[in-house]
Amino acid sequence: GNSVTQMEGPVTLSEEAFLTINCTYTATGYPSLFWYVQYPGEGLQLLLKATKADDKGSNKGFEATYRKETTSFHLEKGSVQVSDSAVYFCALSPPDTGRRALTFGSGTRLQVQP
Amino acid sequence: DSGVTQTPKHLITATGQRVTLRCSPRSGDLSVYWYQQSLDQGLQFLIQYYNGEERAKGNILERFSAQQFPDLHSELNLSSLELGDSALYFCASSTRLENEQFFGPGTRLTVL
Numbered sequence: 587g588n589s590v591t592q593m594e595g596p597v598t599l600s601e602e603a604f605l606t607i608n609c610t611y612t613a614t615g616y617p618s619l620f621w622y623v624q625y626p627g628e629g630l631q632l633l634l635k636a637t638k639a640d641d642k643g644s645n646k647g648f649e650a651t652y653r654k655e656t657t658s659f660h661l662e663k664g665s666v667q668v669s670d671s672a673v674y675f676c677a678l679s680p681p682d683t684g685r686r687a688l689t690f691g692s693g694t695r696l697q698v699q700p
Numbered sequence: 701d702s703g704v705t706q707t708p709k710h711l712i713t714a715t716g717q718r719v720t721l722r723c724s725p726r727s728g729d730l731s732v733y734w735y736q737q738s739l740d741q742g743l744q745f746l747i748q749y750y751n752g753e754e755r756a757k758g759n760i761l762e763r764f765s766a767q768q769f770p771d772l773h774s775e776l777n778l779s780s781l782e783l784g785d786s787a788l789y790f791c792a793s794s795t796r797l798e799n800e801q802f803f804g805p806g807t808r809l810t811v812l
Contacts, residue, residue: 618799685756687758688733
């Protein structure tokens with residue numbers, strides 16, 4: 587079946603540091619890949635997505651590239667801010683347009699200190 | 701604001717009871733998904749409806765059921781509640797062709 591593996595957290599960084607959160611996946615075919623973010627006490631917000639190999643998703647300074655050869659979709663940001671403190675979830679959805687239930691990783695908590 | 705609404709925001713009940721969670725999808729979205737977020741299981745897909753019909757099932761217990769109504773809102777019914785059912789329950793919606801889902805704010809269920 588499909589699965590997503592994320593690096594364990596929490597990740598603690600100082601403001602303006604470089605961020606990488608690793609994500610690898612197992613799936614048949616060519617799934618779509620997503621990063622969602624959950625701020626304290628809130629629901630999940632889509633951060634970025636990629637739908638095919640070598641696609642780069644980007645939003646709010648965050649980036650992730652769909653690497654089919656390494657089955658990875660690592661999240662990066664060049665300079666984090668305190669406001670980026672949240673839990674980040676990597677997820678995939680299968681290519682079947684009728685059944686796009688998301689499979690999530692376990693989430694990585696990011697804490698950014700001023 | 702994702703455009704997906706869920707009620708109630710919080711729900712506290714006792715073991716053995718039955719509750720109903722409600723979700724209204726974004727305007728025009730035909731697909732509704734339910735997810736459970738718990739500390740031990742993480743985020744898990746429960747069930748999907750598309751235009752009133754069940755489309756896919758995930759790790760949904762037999763004590764749980766759902767339906768999608770003609771106006772496209774959905775309800776998740778949880779019965780014979782156990783302590784372990786305490787969790788955040790999220791609803792998400794999408795169009796048929798989009799592959800991203802938009803999540804509601806969730807309903808926090810506490811079973812005492």
